[in-house]
Amino acid sequence: MTVSAPTSERGSWAAFAVCVAVAIATILDLVKVNVTLTPIEETLGATSSEAQLIVAGYVLAFGILLVPAGRLGDLWNRKAMFIIGLVTFMAASLLCALSWNATVLVAARLLQGAAAGILMPQVIGLIQNLFQGQQRGQAFGIFGASIGLGTAFGPTIGGLLIGALGNELGWRWTFGMNVPLALIILPFALKLIPGRQKHIEGPGKRDLDLVGVLLMAVTVLFVMLPFVLTTGTDADDPNRWWLLLGAVVFGAAFVWWERRYLAAGHNPVIDFGLFRWASYRYGVIITTIWFAMMPPTMLLMTLYLQQGLGHEAVVVGMVSIPFAIISAIVAAWTGRYTFKHAATLVLVGMIIFAVAMFGMMAVGIWGNAENSPWLFAIVLGLGGVGPGFIMSANQMRTLKHVPLESAGVGGSFMQVGQRLGNAMGIAVAASIFYAVASIAPMNGSVPDHTDPATAGIYQDAFVAAVWFPIGLALVGLLVSWLDWRVDRRERAAGTANLNLPR
Known part of the structure; x- marks a missing residue:
């Protein structure tokens, strides 16, 4: 076994800072693009299908x-994969910023998503490699806070750039800002990230398993594609759902x-043995539910405030600022407790966010056009305590006992769950919302806010659609309770550190 060279505590945290900066960049580009679609359509003449692919292409390539x-x-x-991913991400971002037509932008977004897919599992693997025990919990606390900030502030950053620079320069700099960021990070990555790591040694243990890689990629593609191409409008092709049948075939x-490959003495792409551990099994389920619930909630709120009530994009983007700040502070603070109390923190966080979801519905029912942004901001700010508990604690709980030599693939499967949950949740929530909102009066291609019926119809659409993430929150609460029970039994039996299979 090749063991990584010792890294000082200061050096570990410096390398961790590089990893976090890159993780934030990849998540920002997952969410900040949403507010750029209308300016892109206006300046590049992109069709609605091309605009959808600008979002979907990144998500697809990322997940695959x-x-x-x-x-x-x-x-x-x-480290080598990290550098390759970072350079590719920078080049793809530059191509996005310089795109001369929508086709080039779609292709650049695919490349950018692929680079993000290369980067994120290295970030998680490096965190596992850099820290142990209590420090790993603190690191995942900060990591969870950073991801929360990136998710919440993405639309705000995009809206501010467009507001300050105008439609065309604004959307181009939304992508182009990654270039100077990557140029700053690259020399620090080359110097600070450790180049050696633990490997599985033995006959067949370091095979890449190209067949397994291909089958996994095609399965993820067939699962995600029908969801990321769902807009909730009449333009959606119903035949896209047949792709799920292909996903079943390729998944089987x-x-x-993989079982055949393992039986032959080789090391497969996915170690299904990881799912025998309660912490990993429940953790992957919880993270999938969380990303099927939280991003759609933000999307529904944005659609309601912007399209239904007529608020500006910058105002709507700022509604999530209290949520981002509070969740980040809480996640960083709870990091010191996640190593011992992760299951409890996840359960409490789910309870808090489920209550906040009902608060979001209450604002939709009783709030008016003037006070709804403030009320949403207050509810989200209080509810931000929930994800502050969940994100860092669930990351720690899930990966706590994953061997270092499998940290990258173990963490990346969690990320696949996030991307799948994200795509599915947004598709379902948006479909419900647009199905109800489709009867709203229109002024050309935008809602007619001079008609008093518009706000009421969009209110009904929001309330109907938000039941979906509320249902997911209740399912997540049940799963986190089951995981908490397992954790309690392990502690009572004195096996908490062993995390025996359940």
């Missing part, structure tokens, strides 16, 4: 590359191949 890139980083070298083939 996660597990293969995580596996390659585990087997080969996470993937499981069969």
Whole structure:
């Protein structure tokens, strides 16, 4: 076994800062693009389908590359994969900023998403490699806070750039800002990130398993594609759902191949043995539910405030600022407790956010056009305590017992759950919202806010659609309670540190 060279505590935290900066950049580009779509359509003449692909292309490529890139980083070298991903991300961002037509922008977004898919599993693997025990909990606390900030502030950053620079320069700099950021990060990454790591040694233990990689990628593609291409409008092709049948076929083939590959003495892409551990099994389910619930909630609020009540994009983007700040502070603070109390923190966080979801519905029912942004900001600010508990604690709980040599692929499978949950949740929530809002009076291609009926119809659409993330919150609460019970039994039996399979 090749062991990583010792890294000082100061050096570990410096390398961690580099990882966090890159993680924030990849998450920002997942969410900040939403407010740029209308300016892109106006300046590039992009069609609605091309605009959808600008969002969907990034999500698709991100999700497909996660597990293969995580596996390659585990087997080969996470630092090398990190540098490759960062340089590719920078080049793709520059191409996005300079795109001369919508087709080029779609292609650039695909490349940018692939780079993000390469980067994120290396970030998680490096955190596992840099820290142990209590320090790992603190690191994941800060990591969770950073992801929360990126998710919440993304639309605000995009809106501010467009407001300050105008439509065309604004959307171009929304992508172009990644170039100077990457140029700053790159020399620090080369110097600070450790180049050596633990590897599984032995015959067949360092095979890449190209067949498994391909089957996994096609399965993820077929699962995600019908959801990311769902807009909730009449333009959606119903035949896209047949792709899910292909996902079942390729998924079954993937499981069969991986078991056969393992039986032959090789190391497969996914170690299904990880799912025998309660912490990993429940953790992946919780993170998938969380990302099927939280981003759609933000989307529904944005659609309601912007389209239904006529608020400006910058105002709508600022509504989530209290949520971002509070969740980040709480996540960073709870990091010191996640190593011992992760399951309890996740359960409490789910309870808090479920209550906040009912508060969001109450604002939708009783709030008016003038006070709704303030009321949403207050409810989200209080509810931000929930994700502050959940994000860092669930990350720690899930990966606590994953071997270092499998940290990249173990963490990347969580990320696949996030991307799948994100795509599915947004597709379902948006479909419900637009199905109800489709009867609203229109002034050309935008809602007619001079008609008193508009706000009421969009209010009904928001309330109907928000029941979906509320239902997911209740399911997440049940799963986190089951995980908490397992944790309690382990502690009572004196096996908390062993995390025996359940």
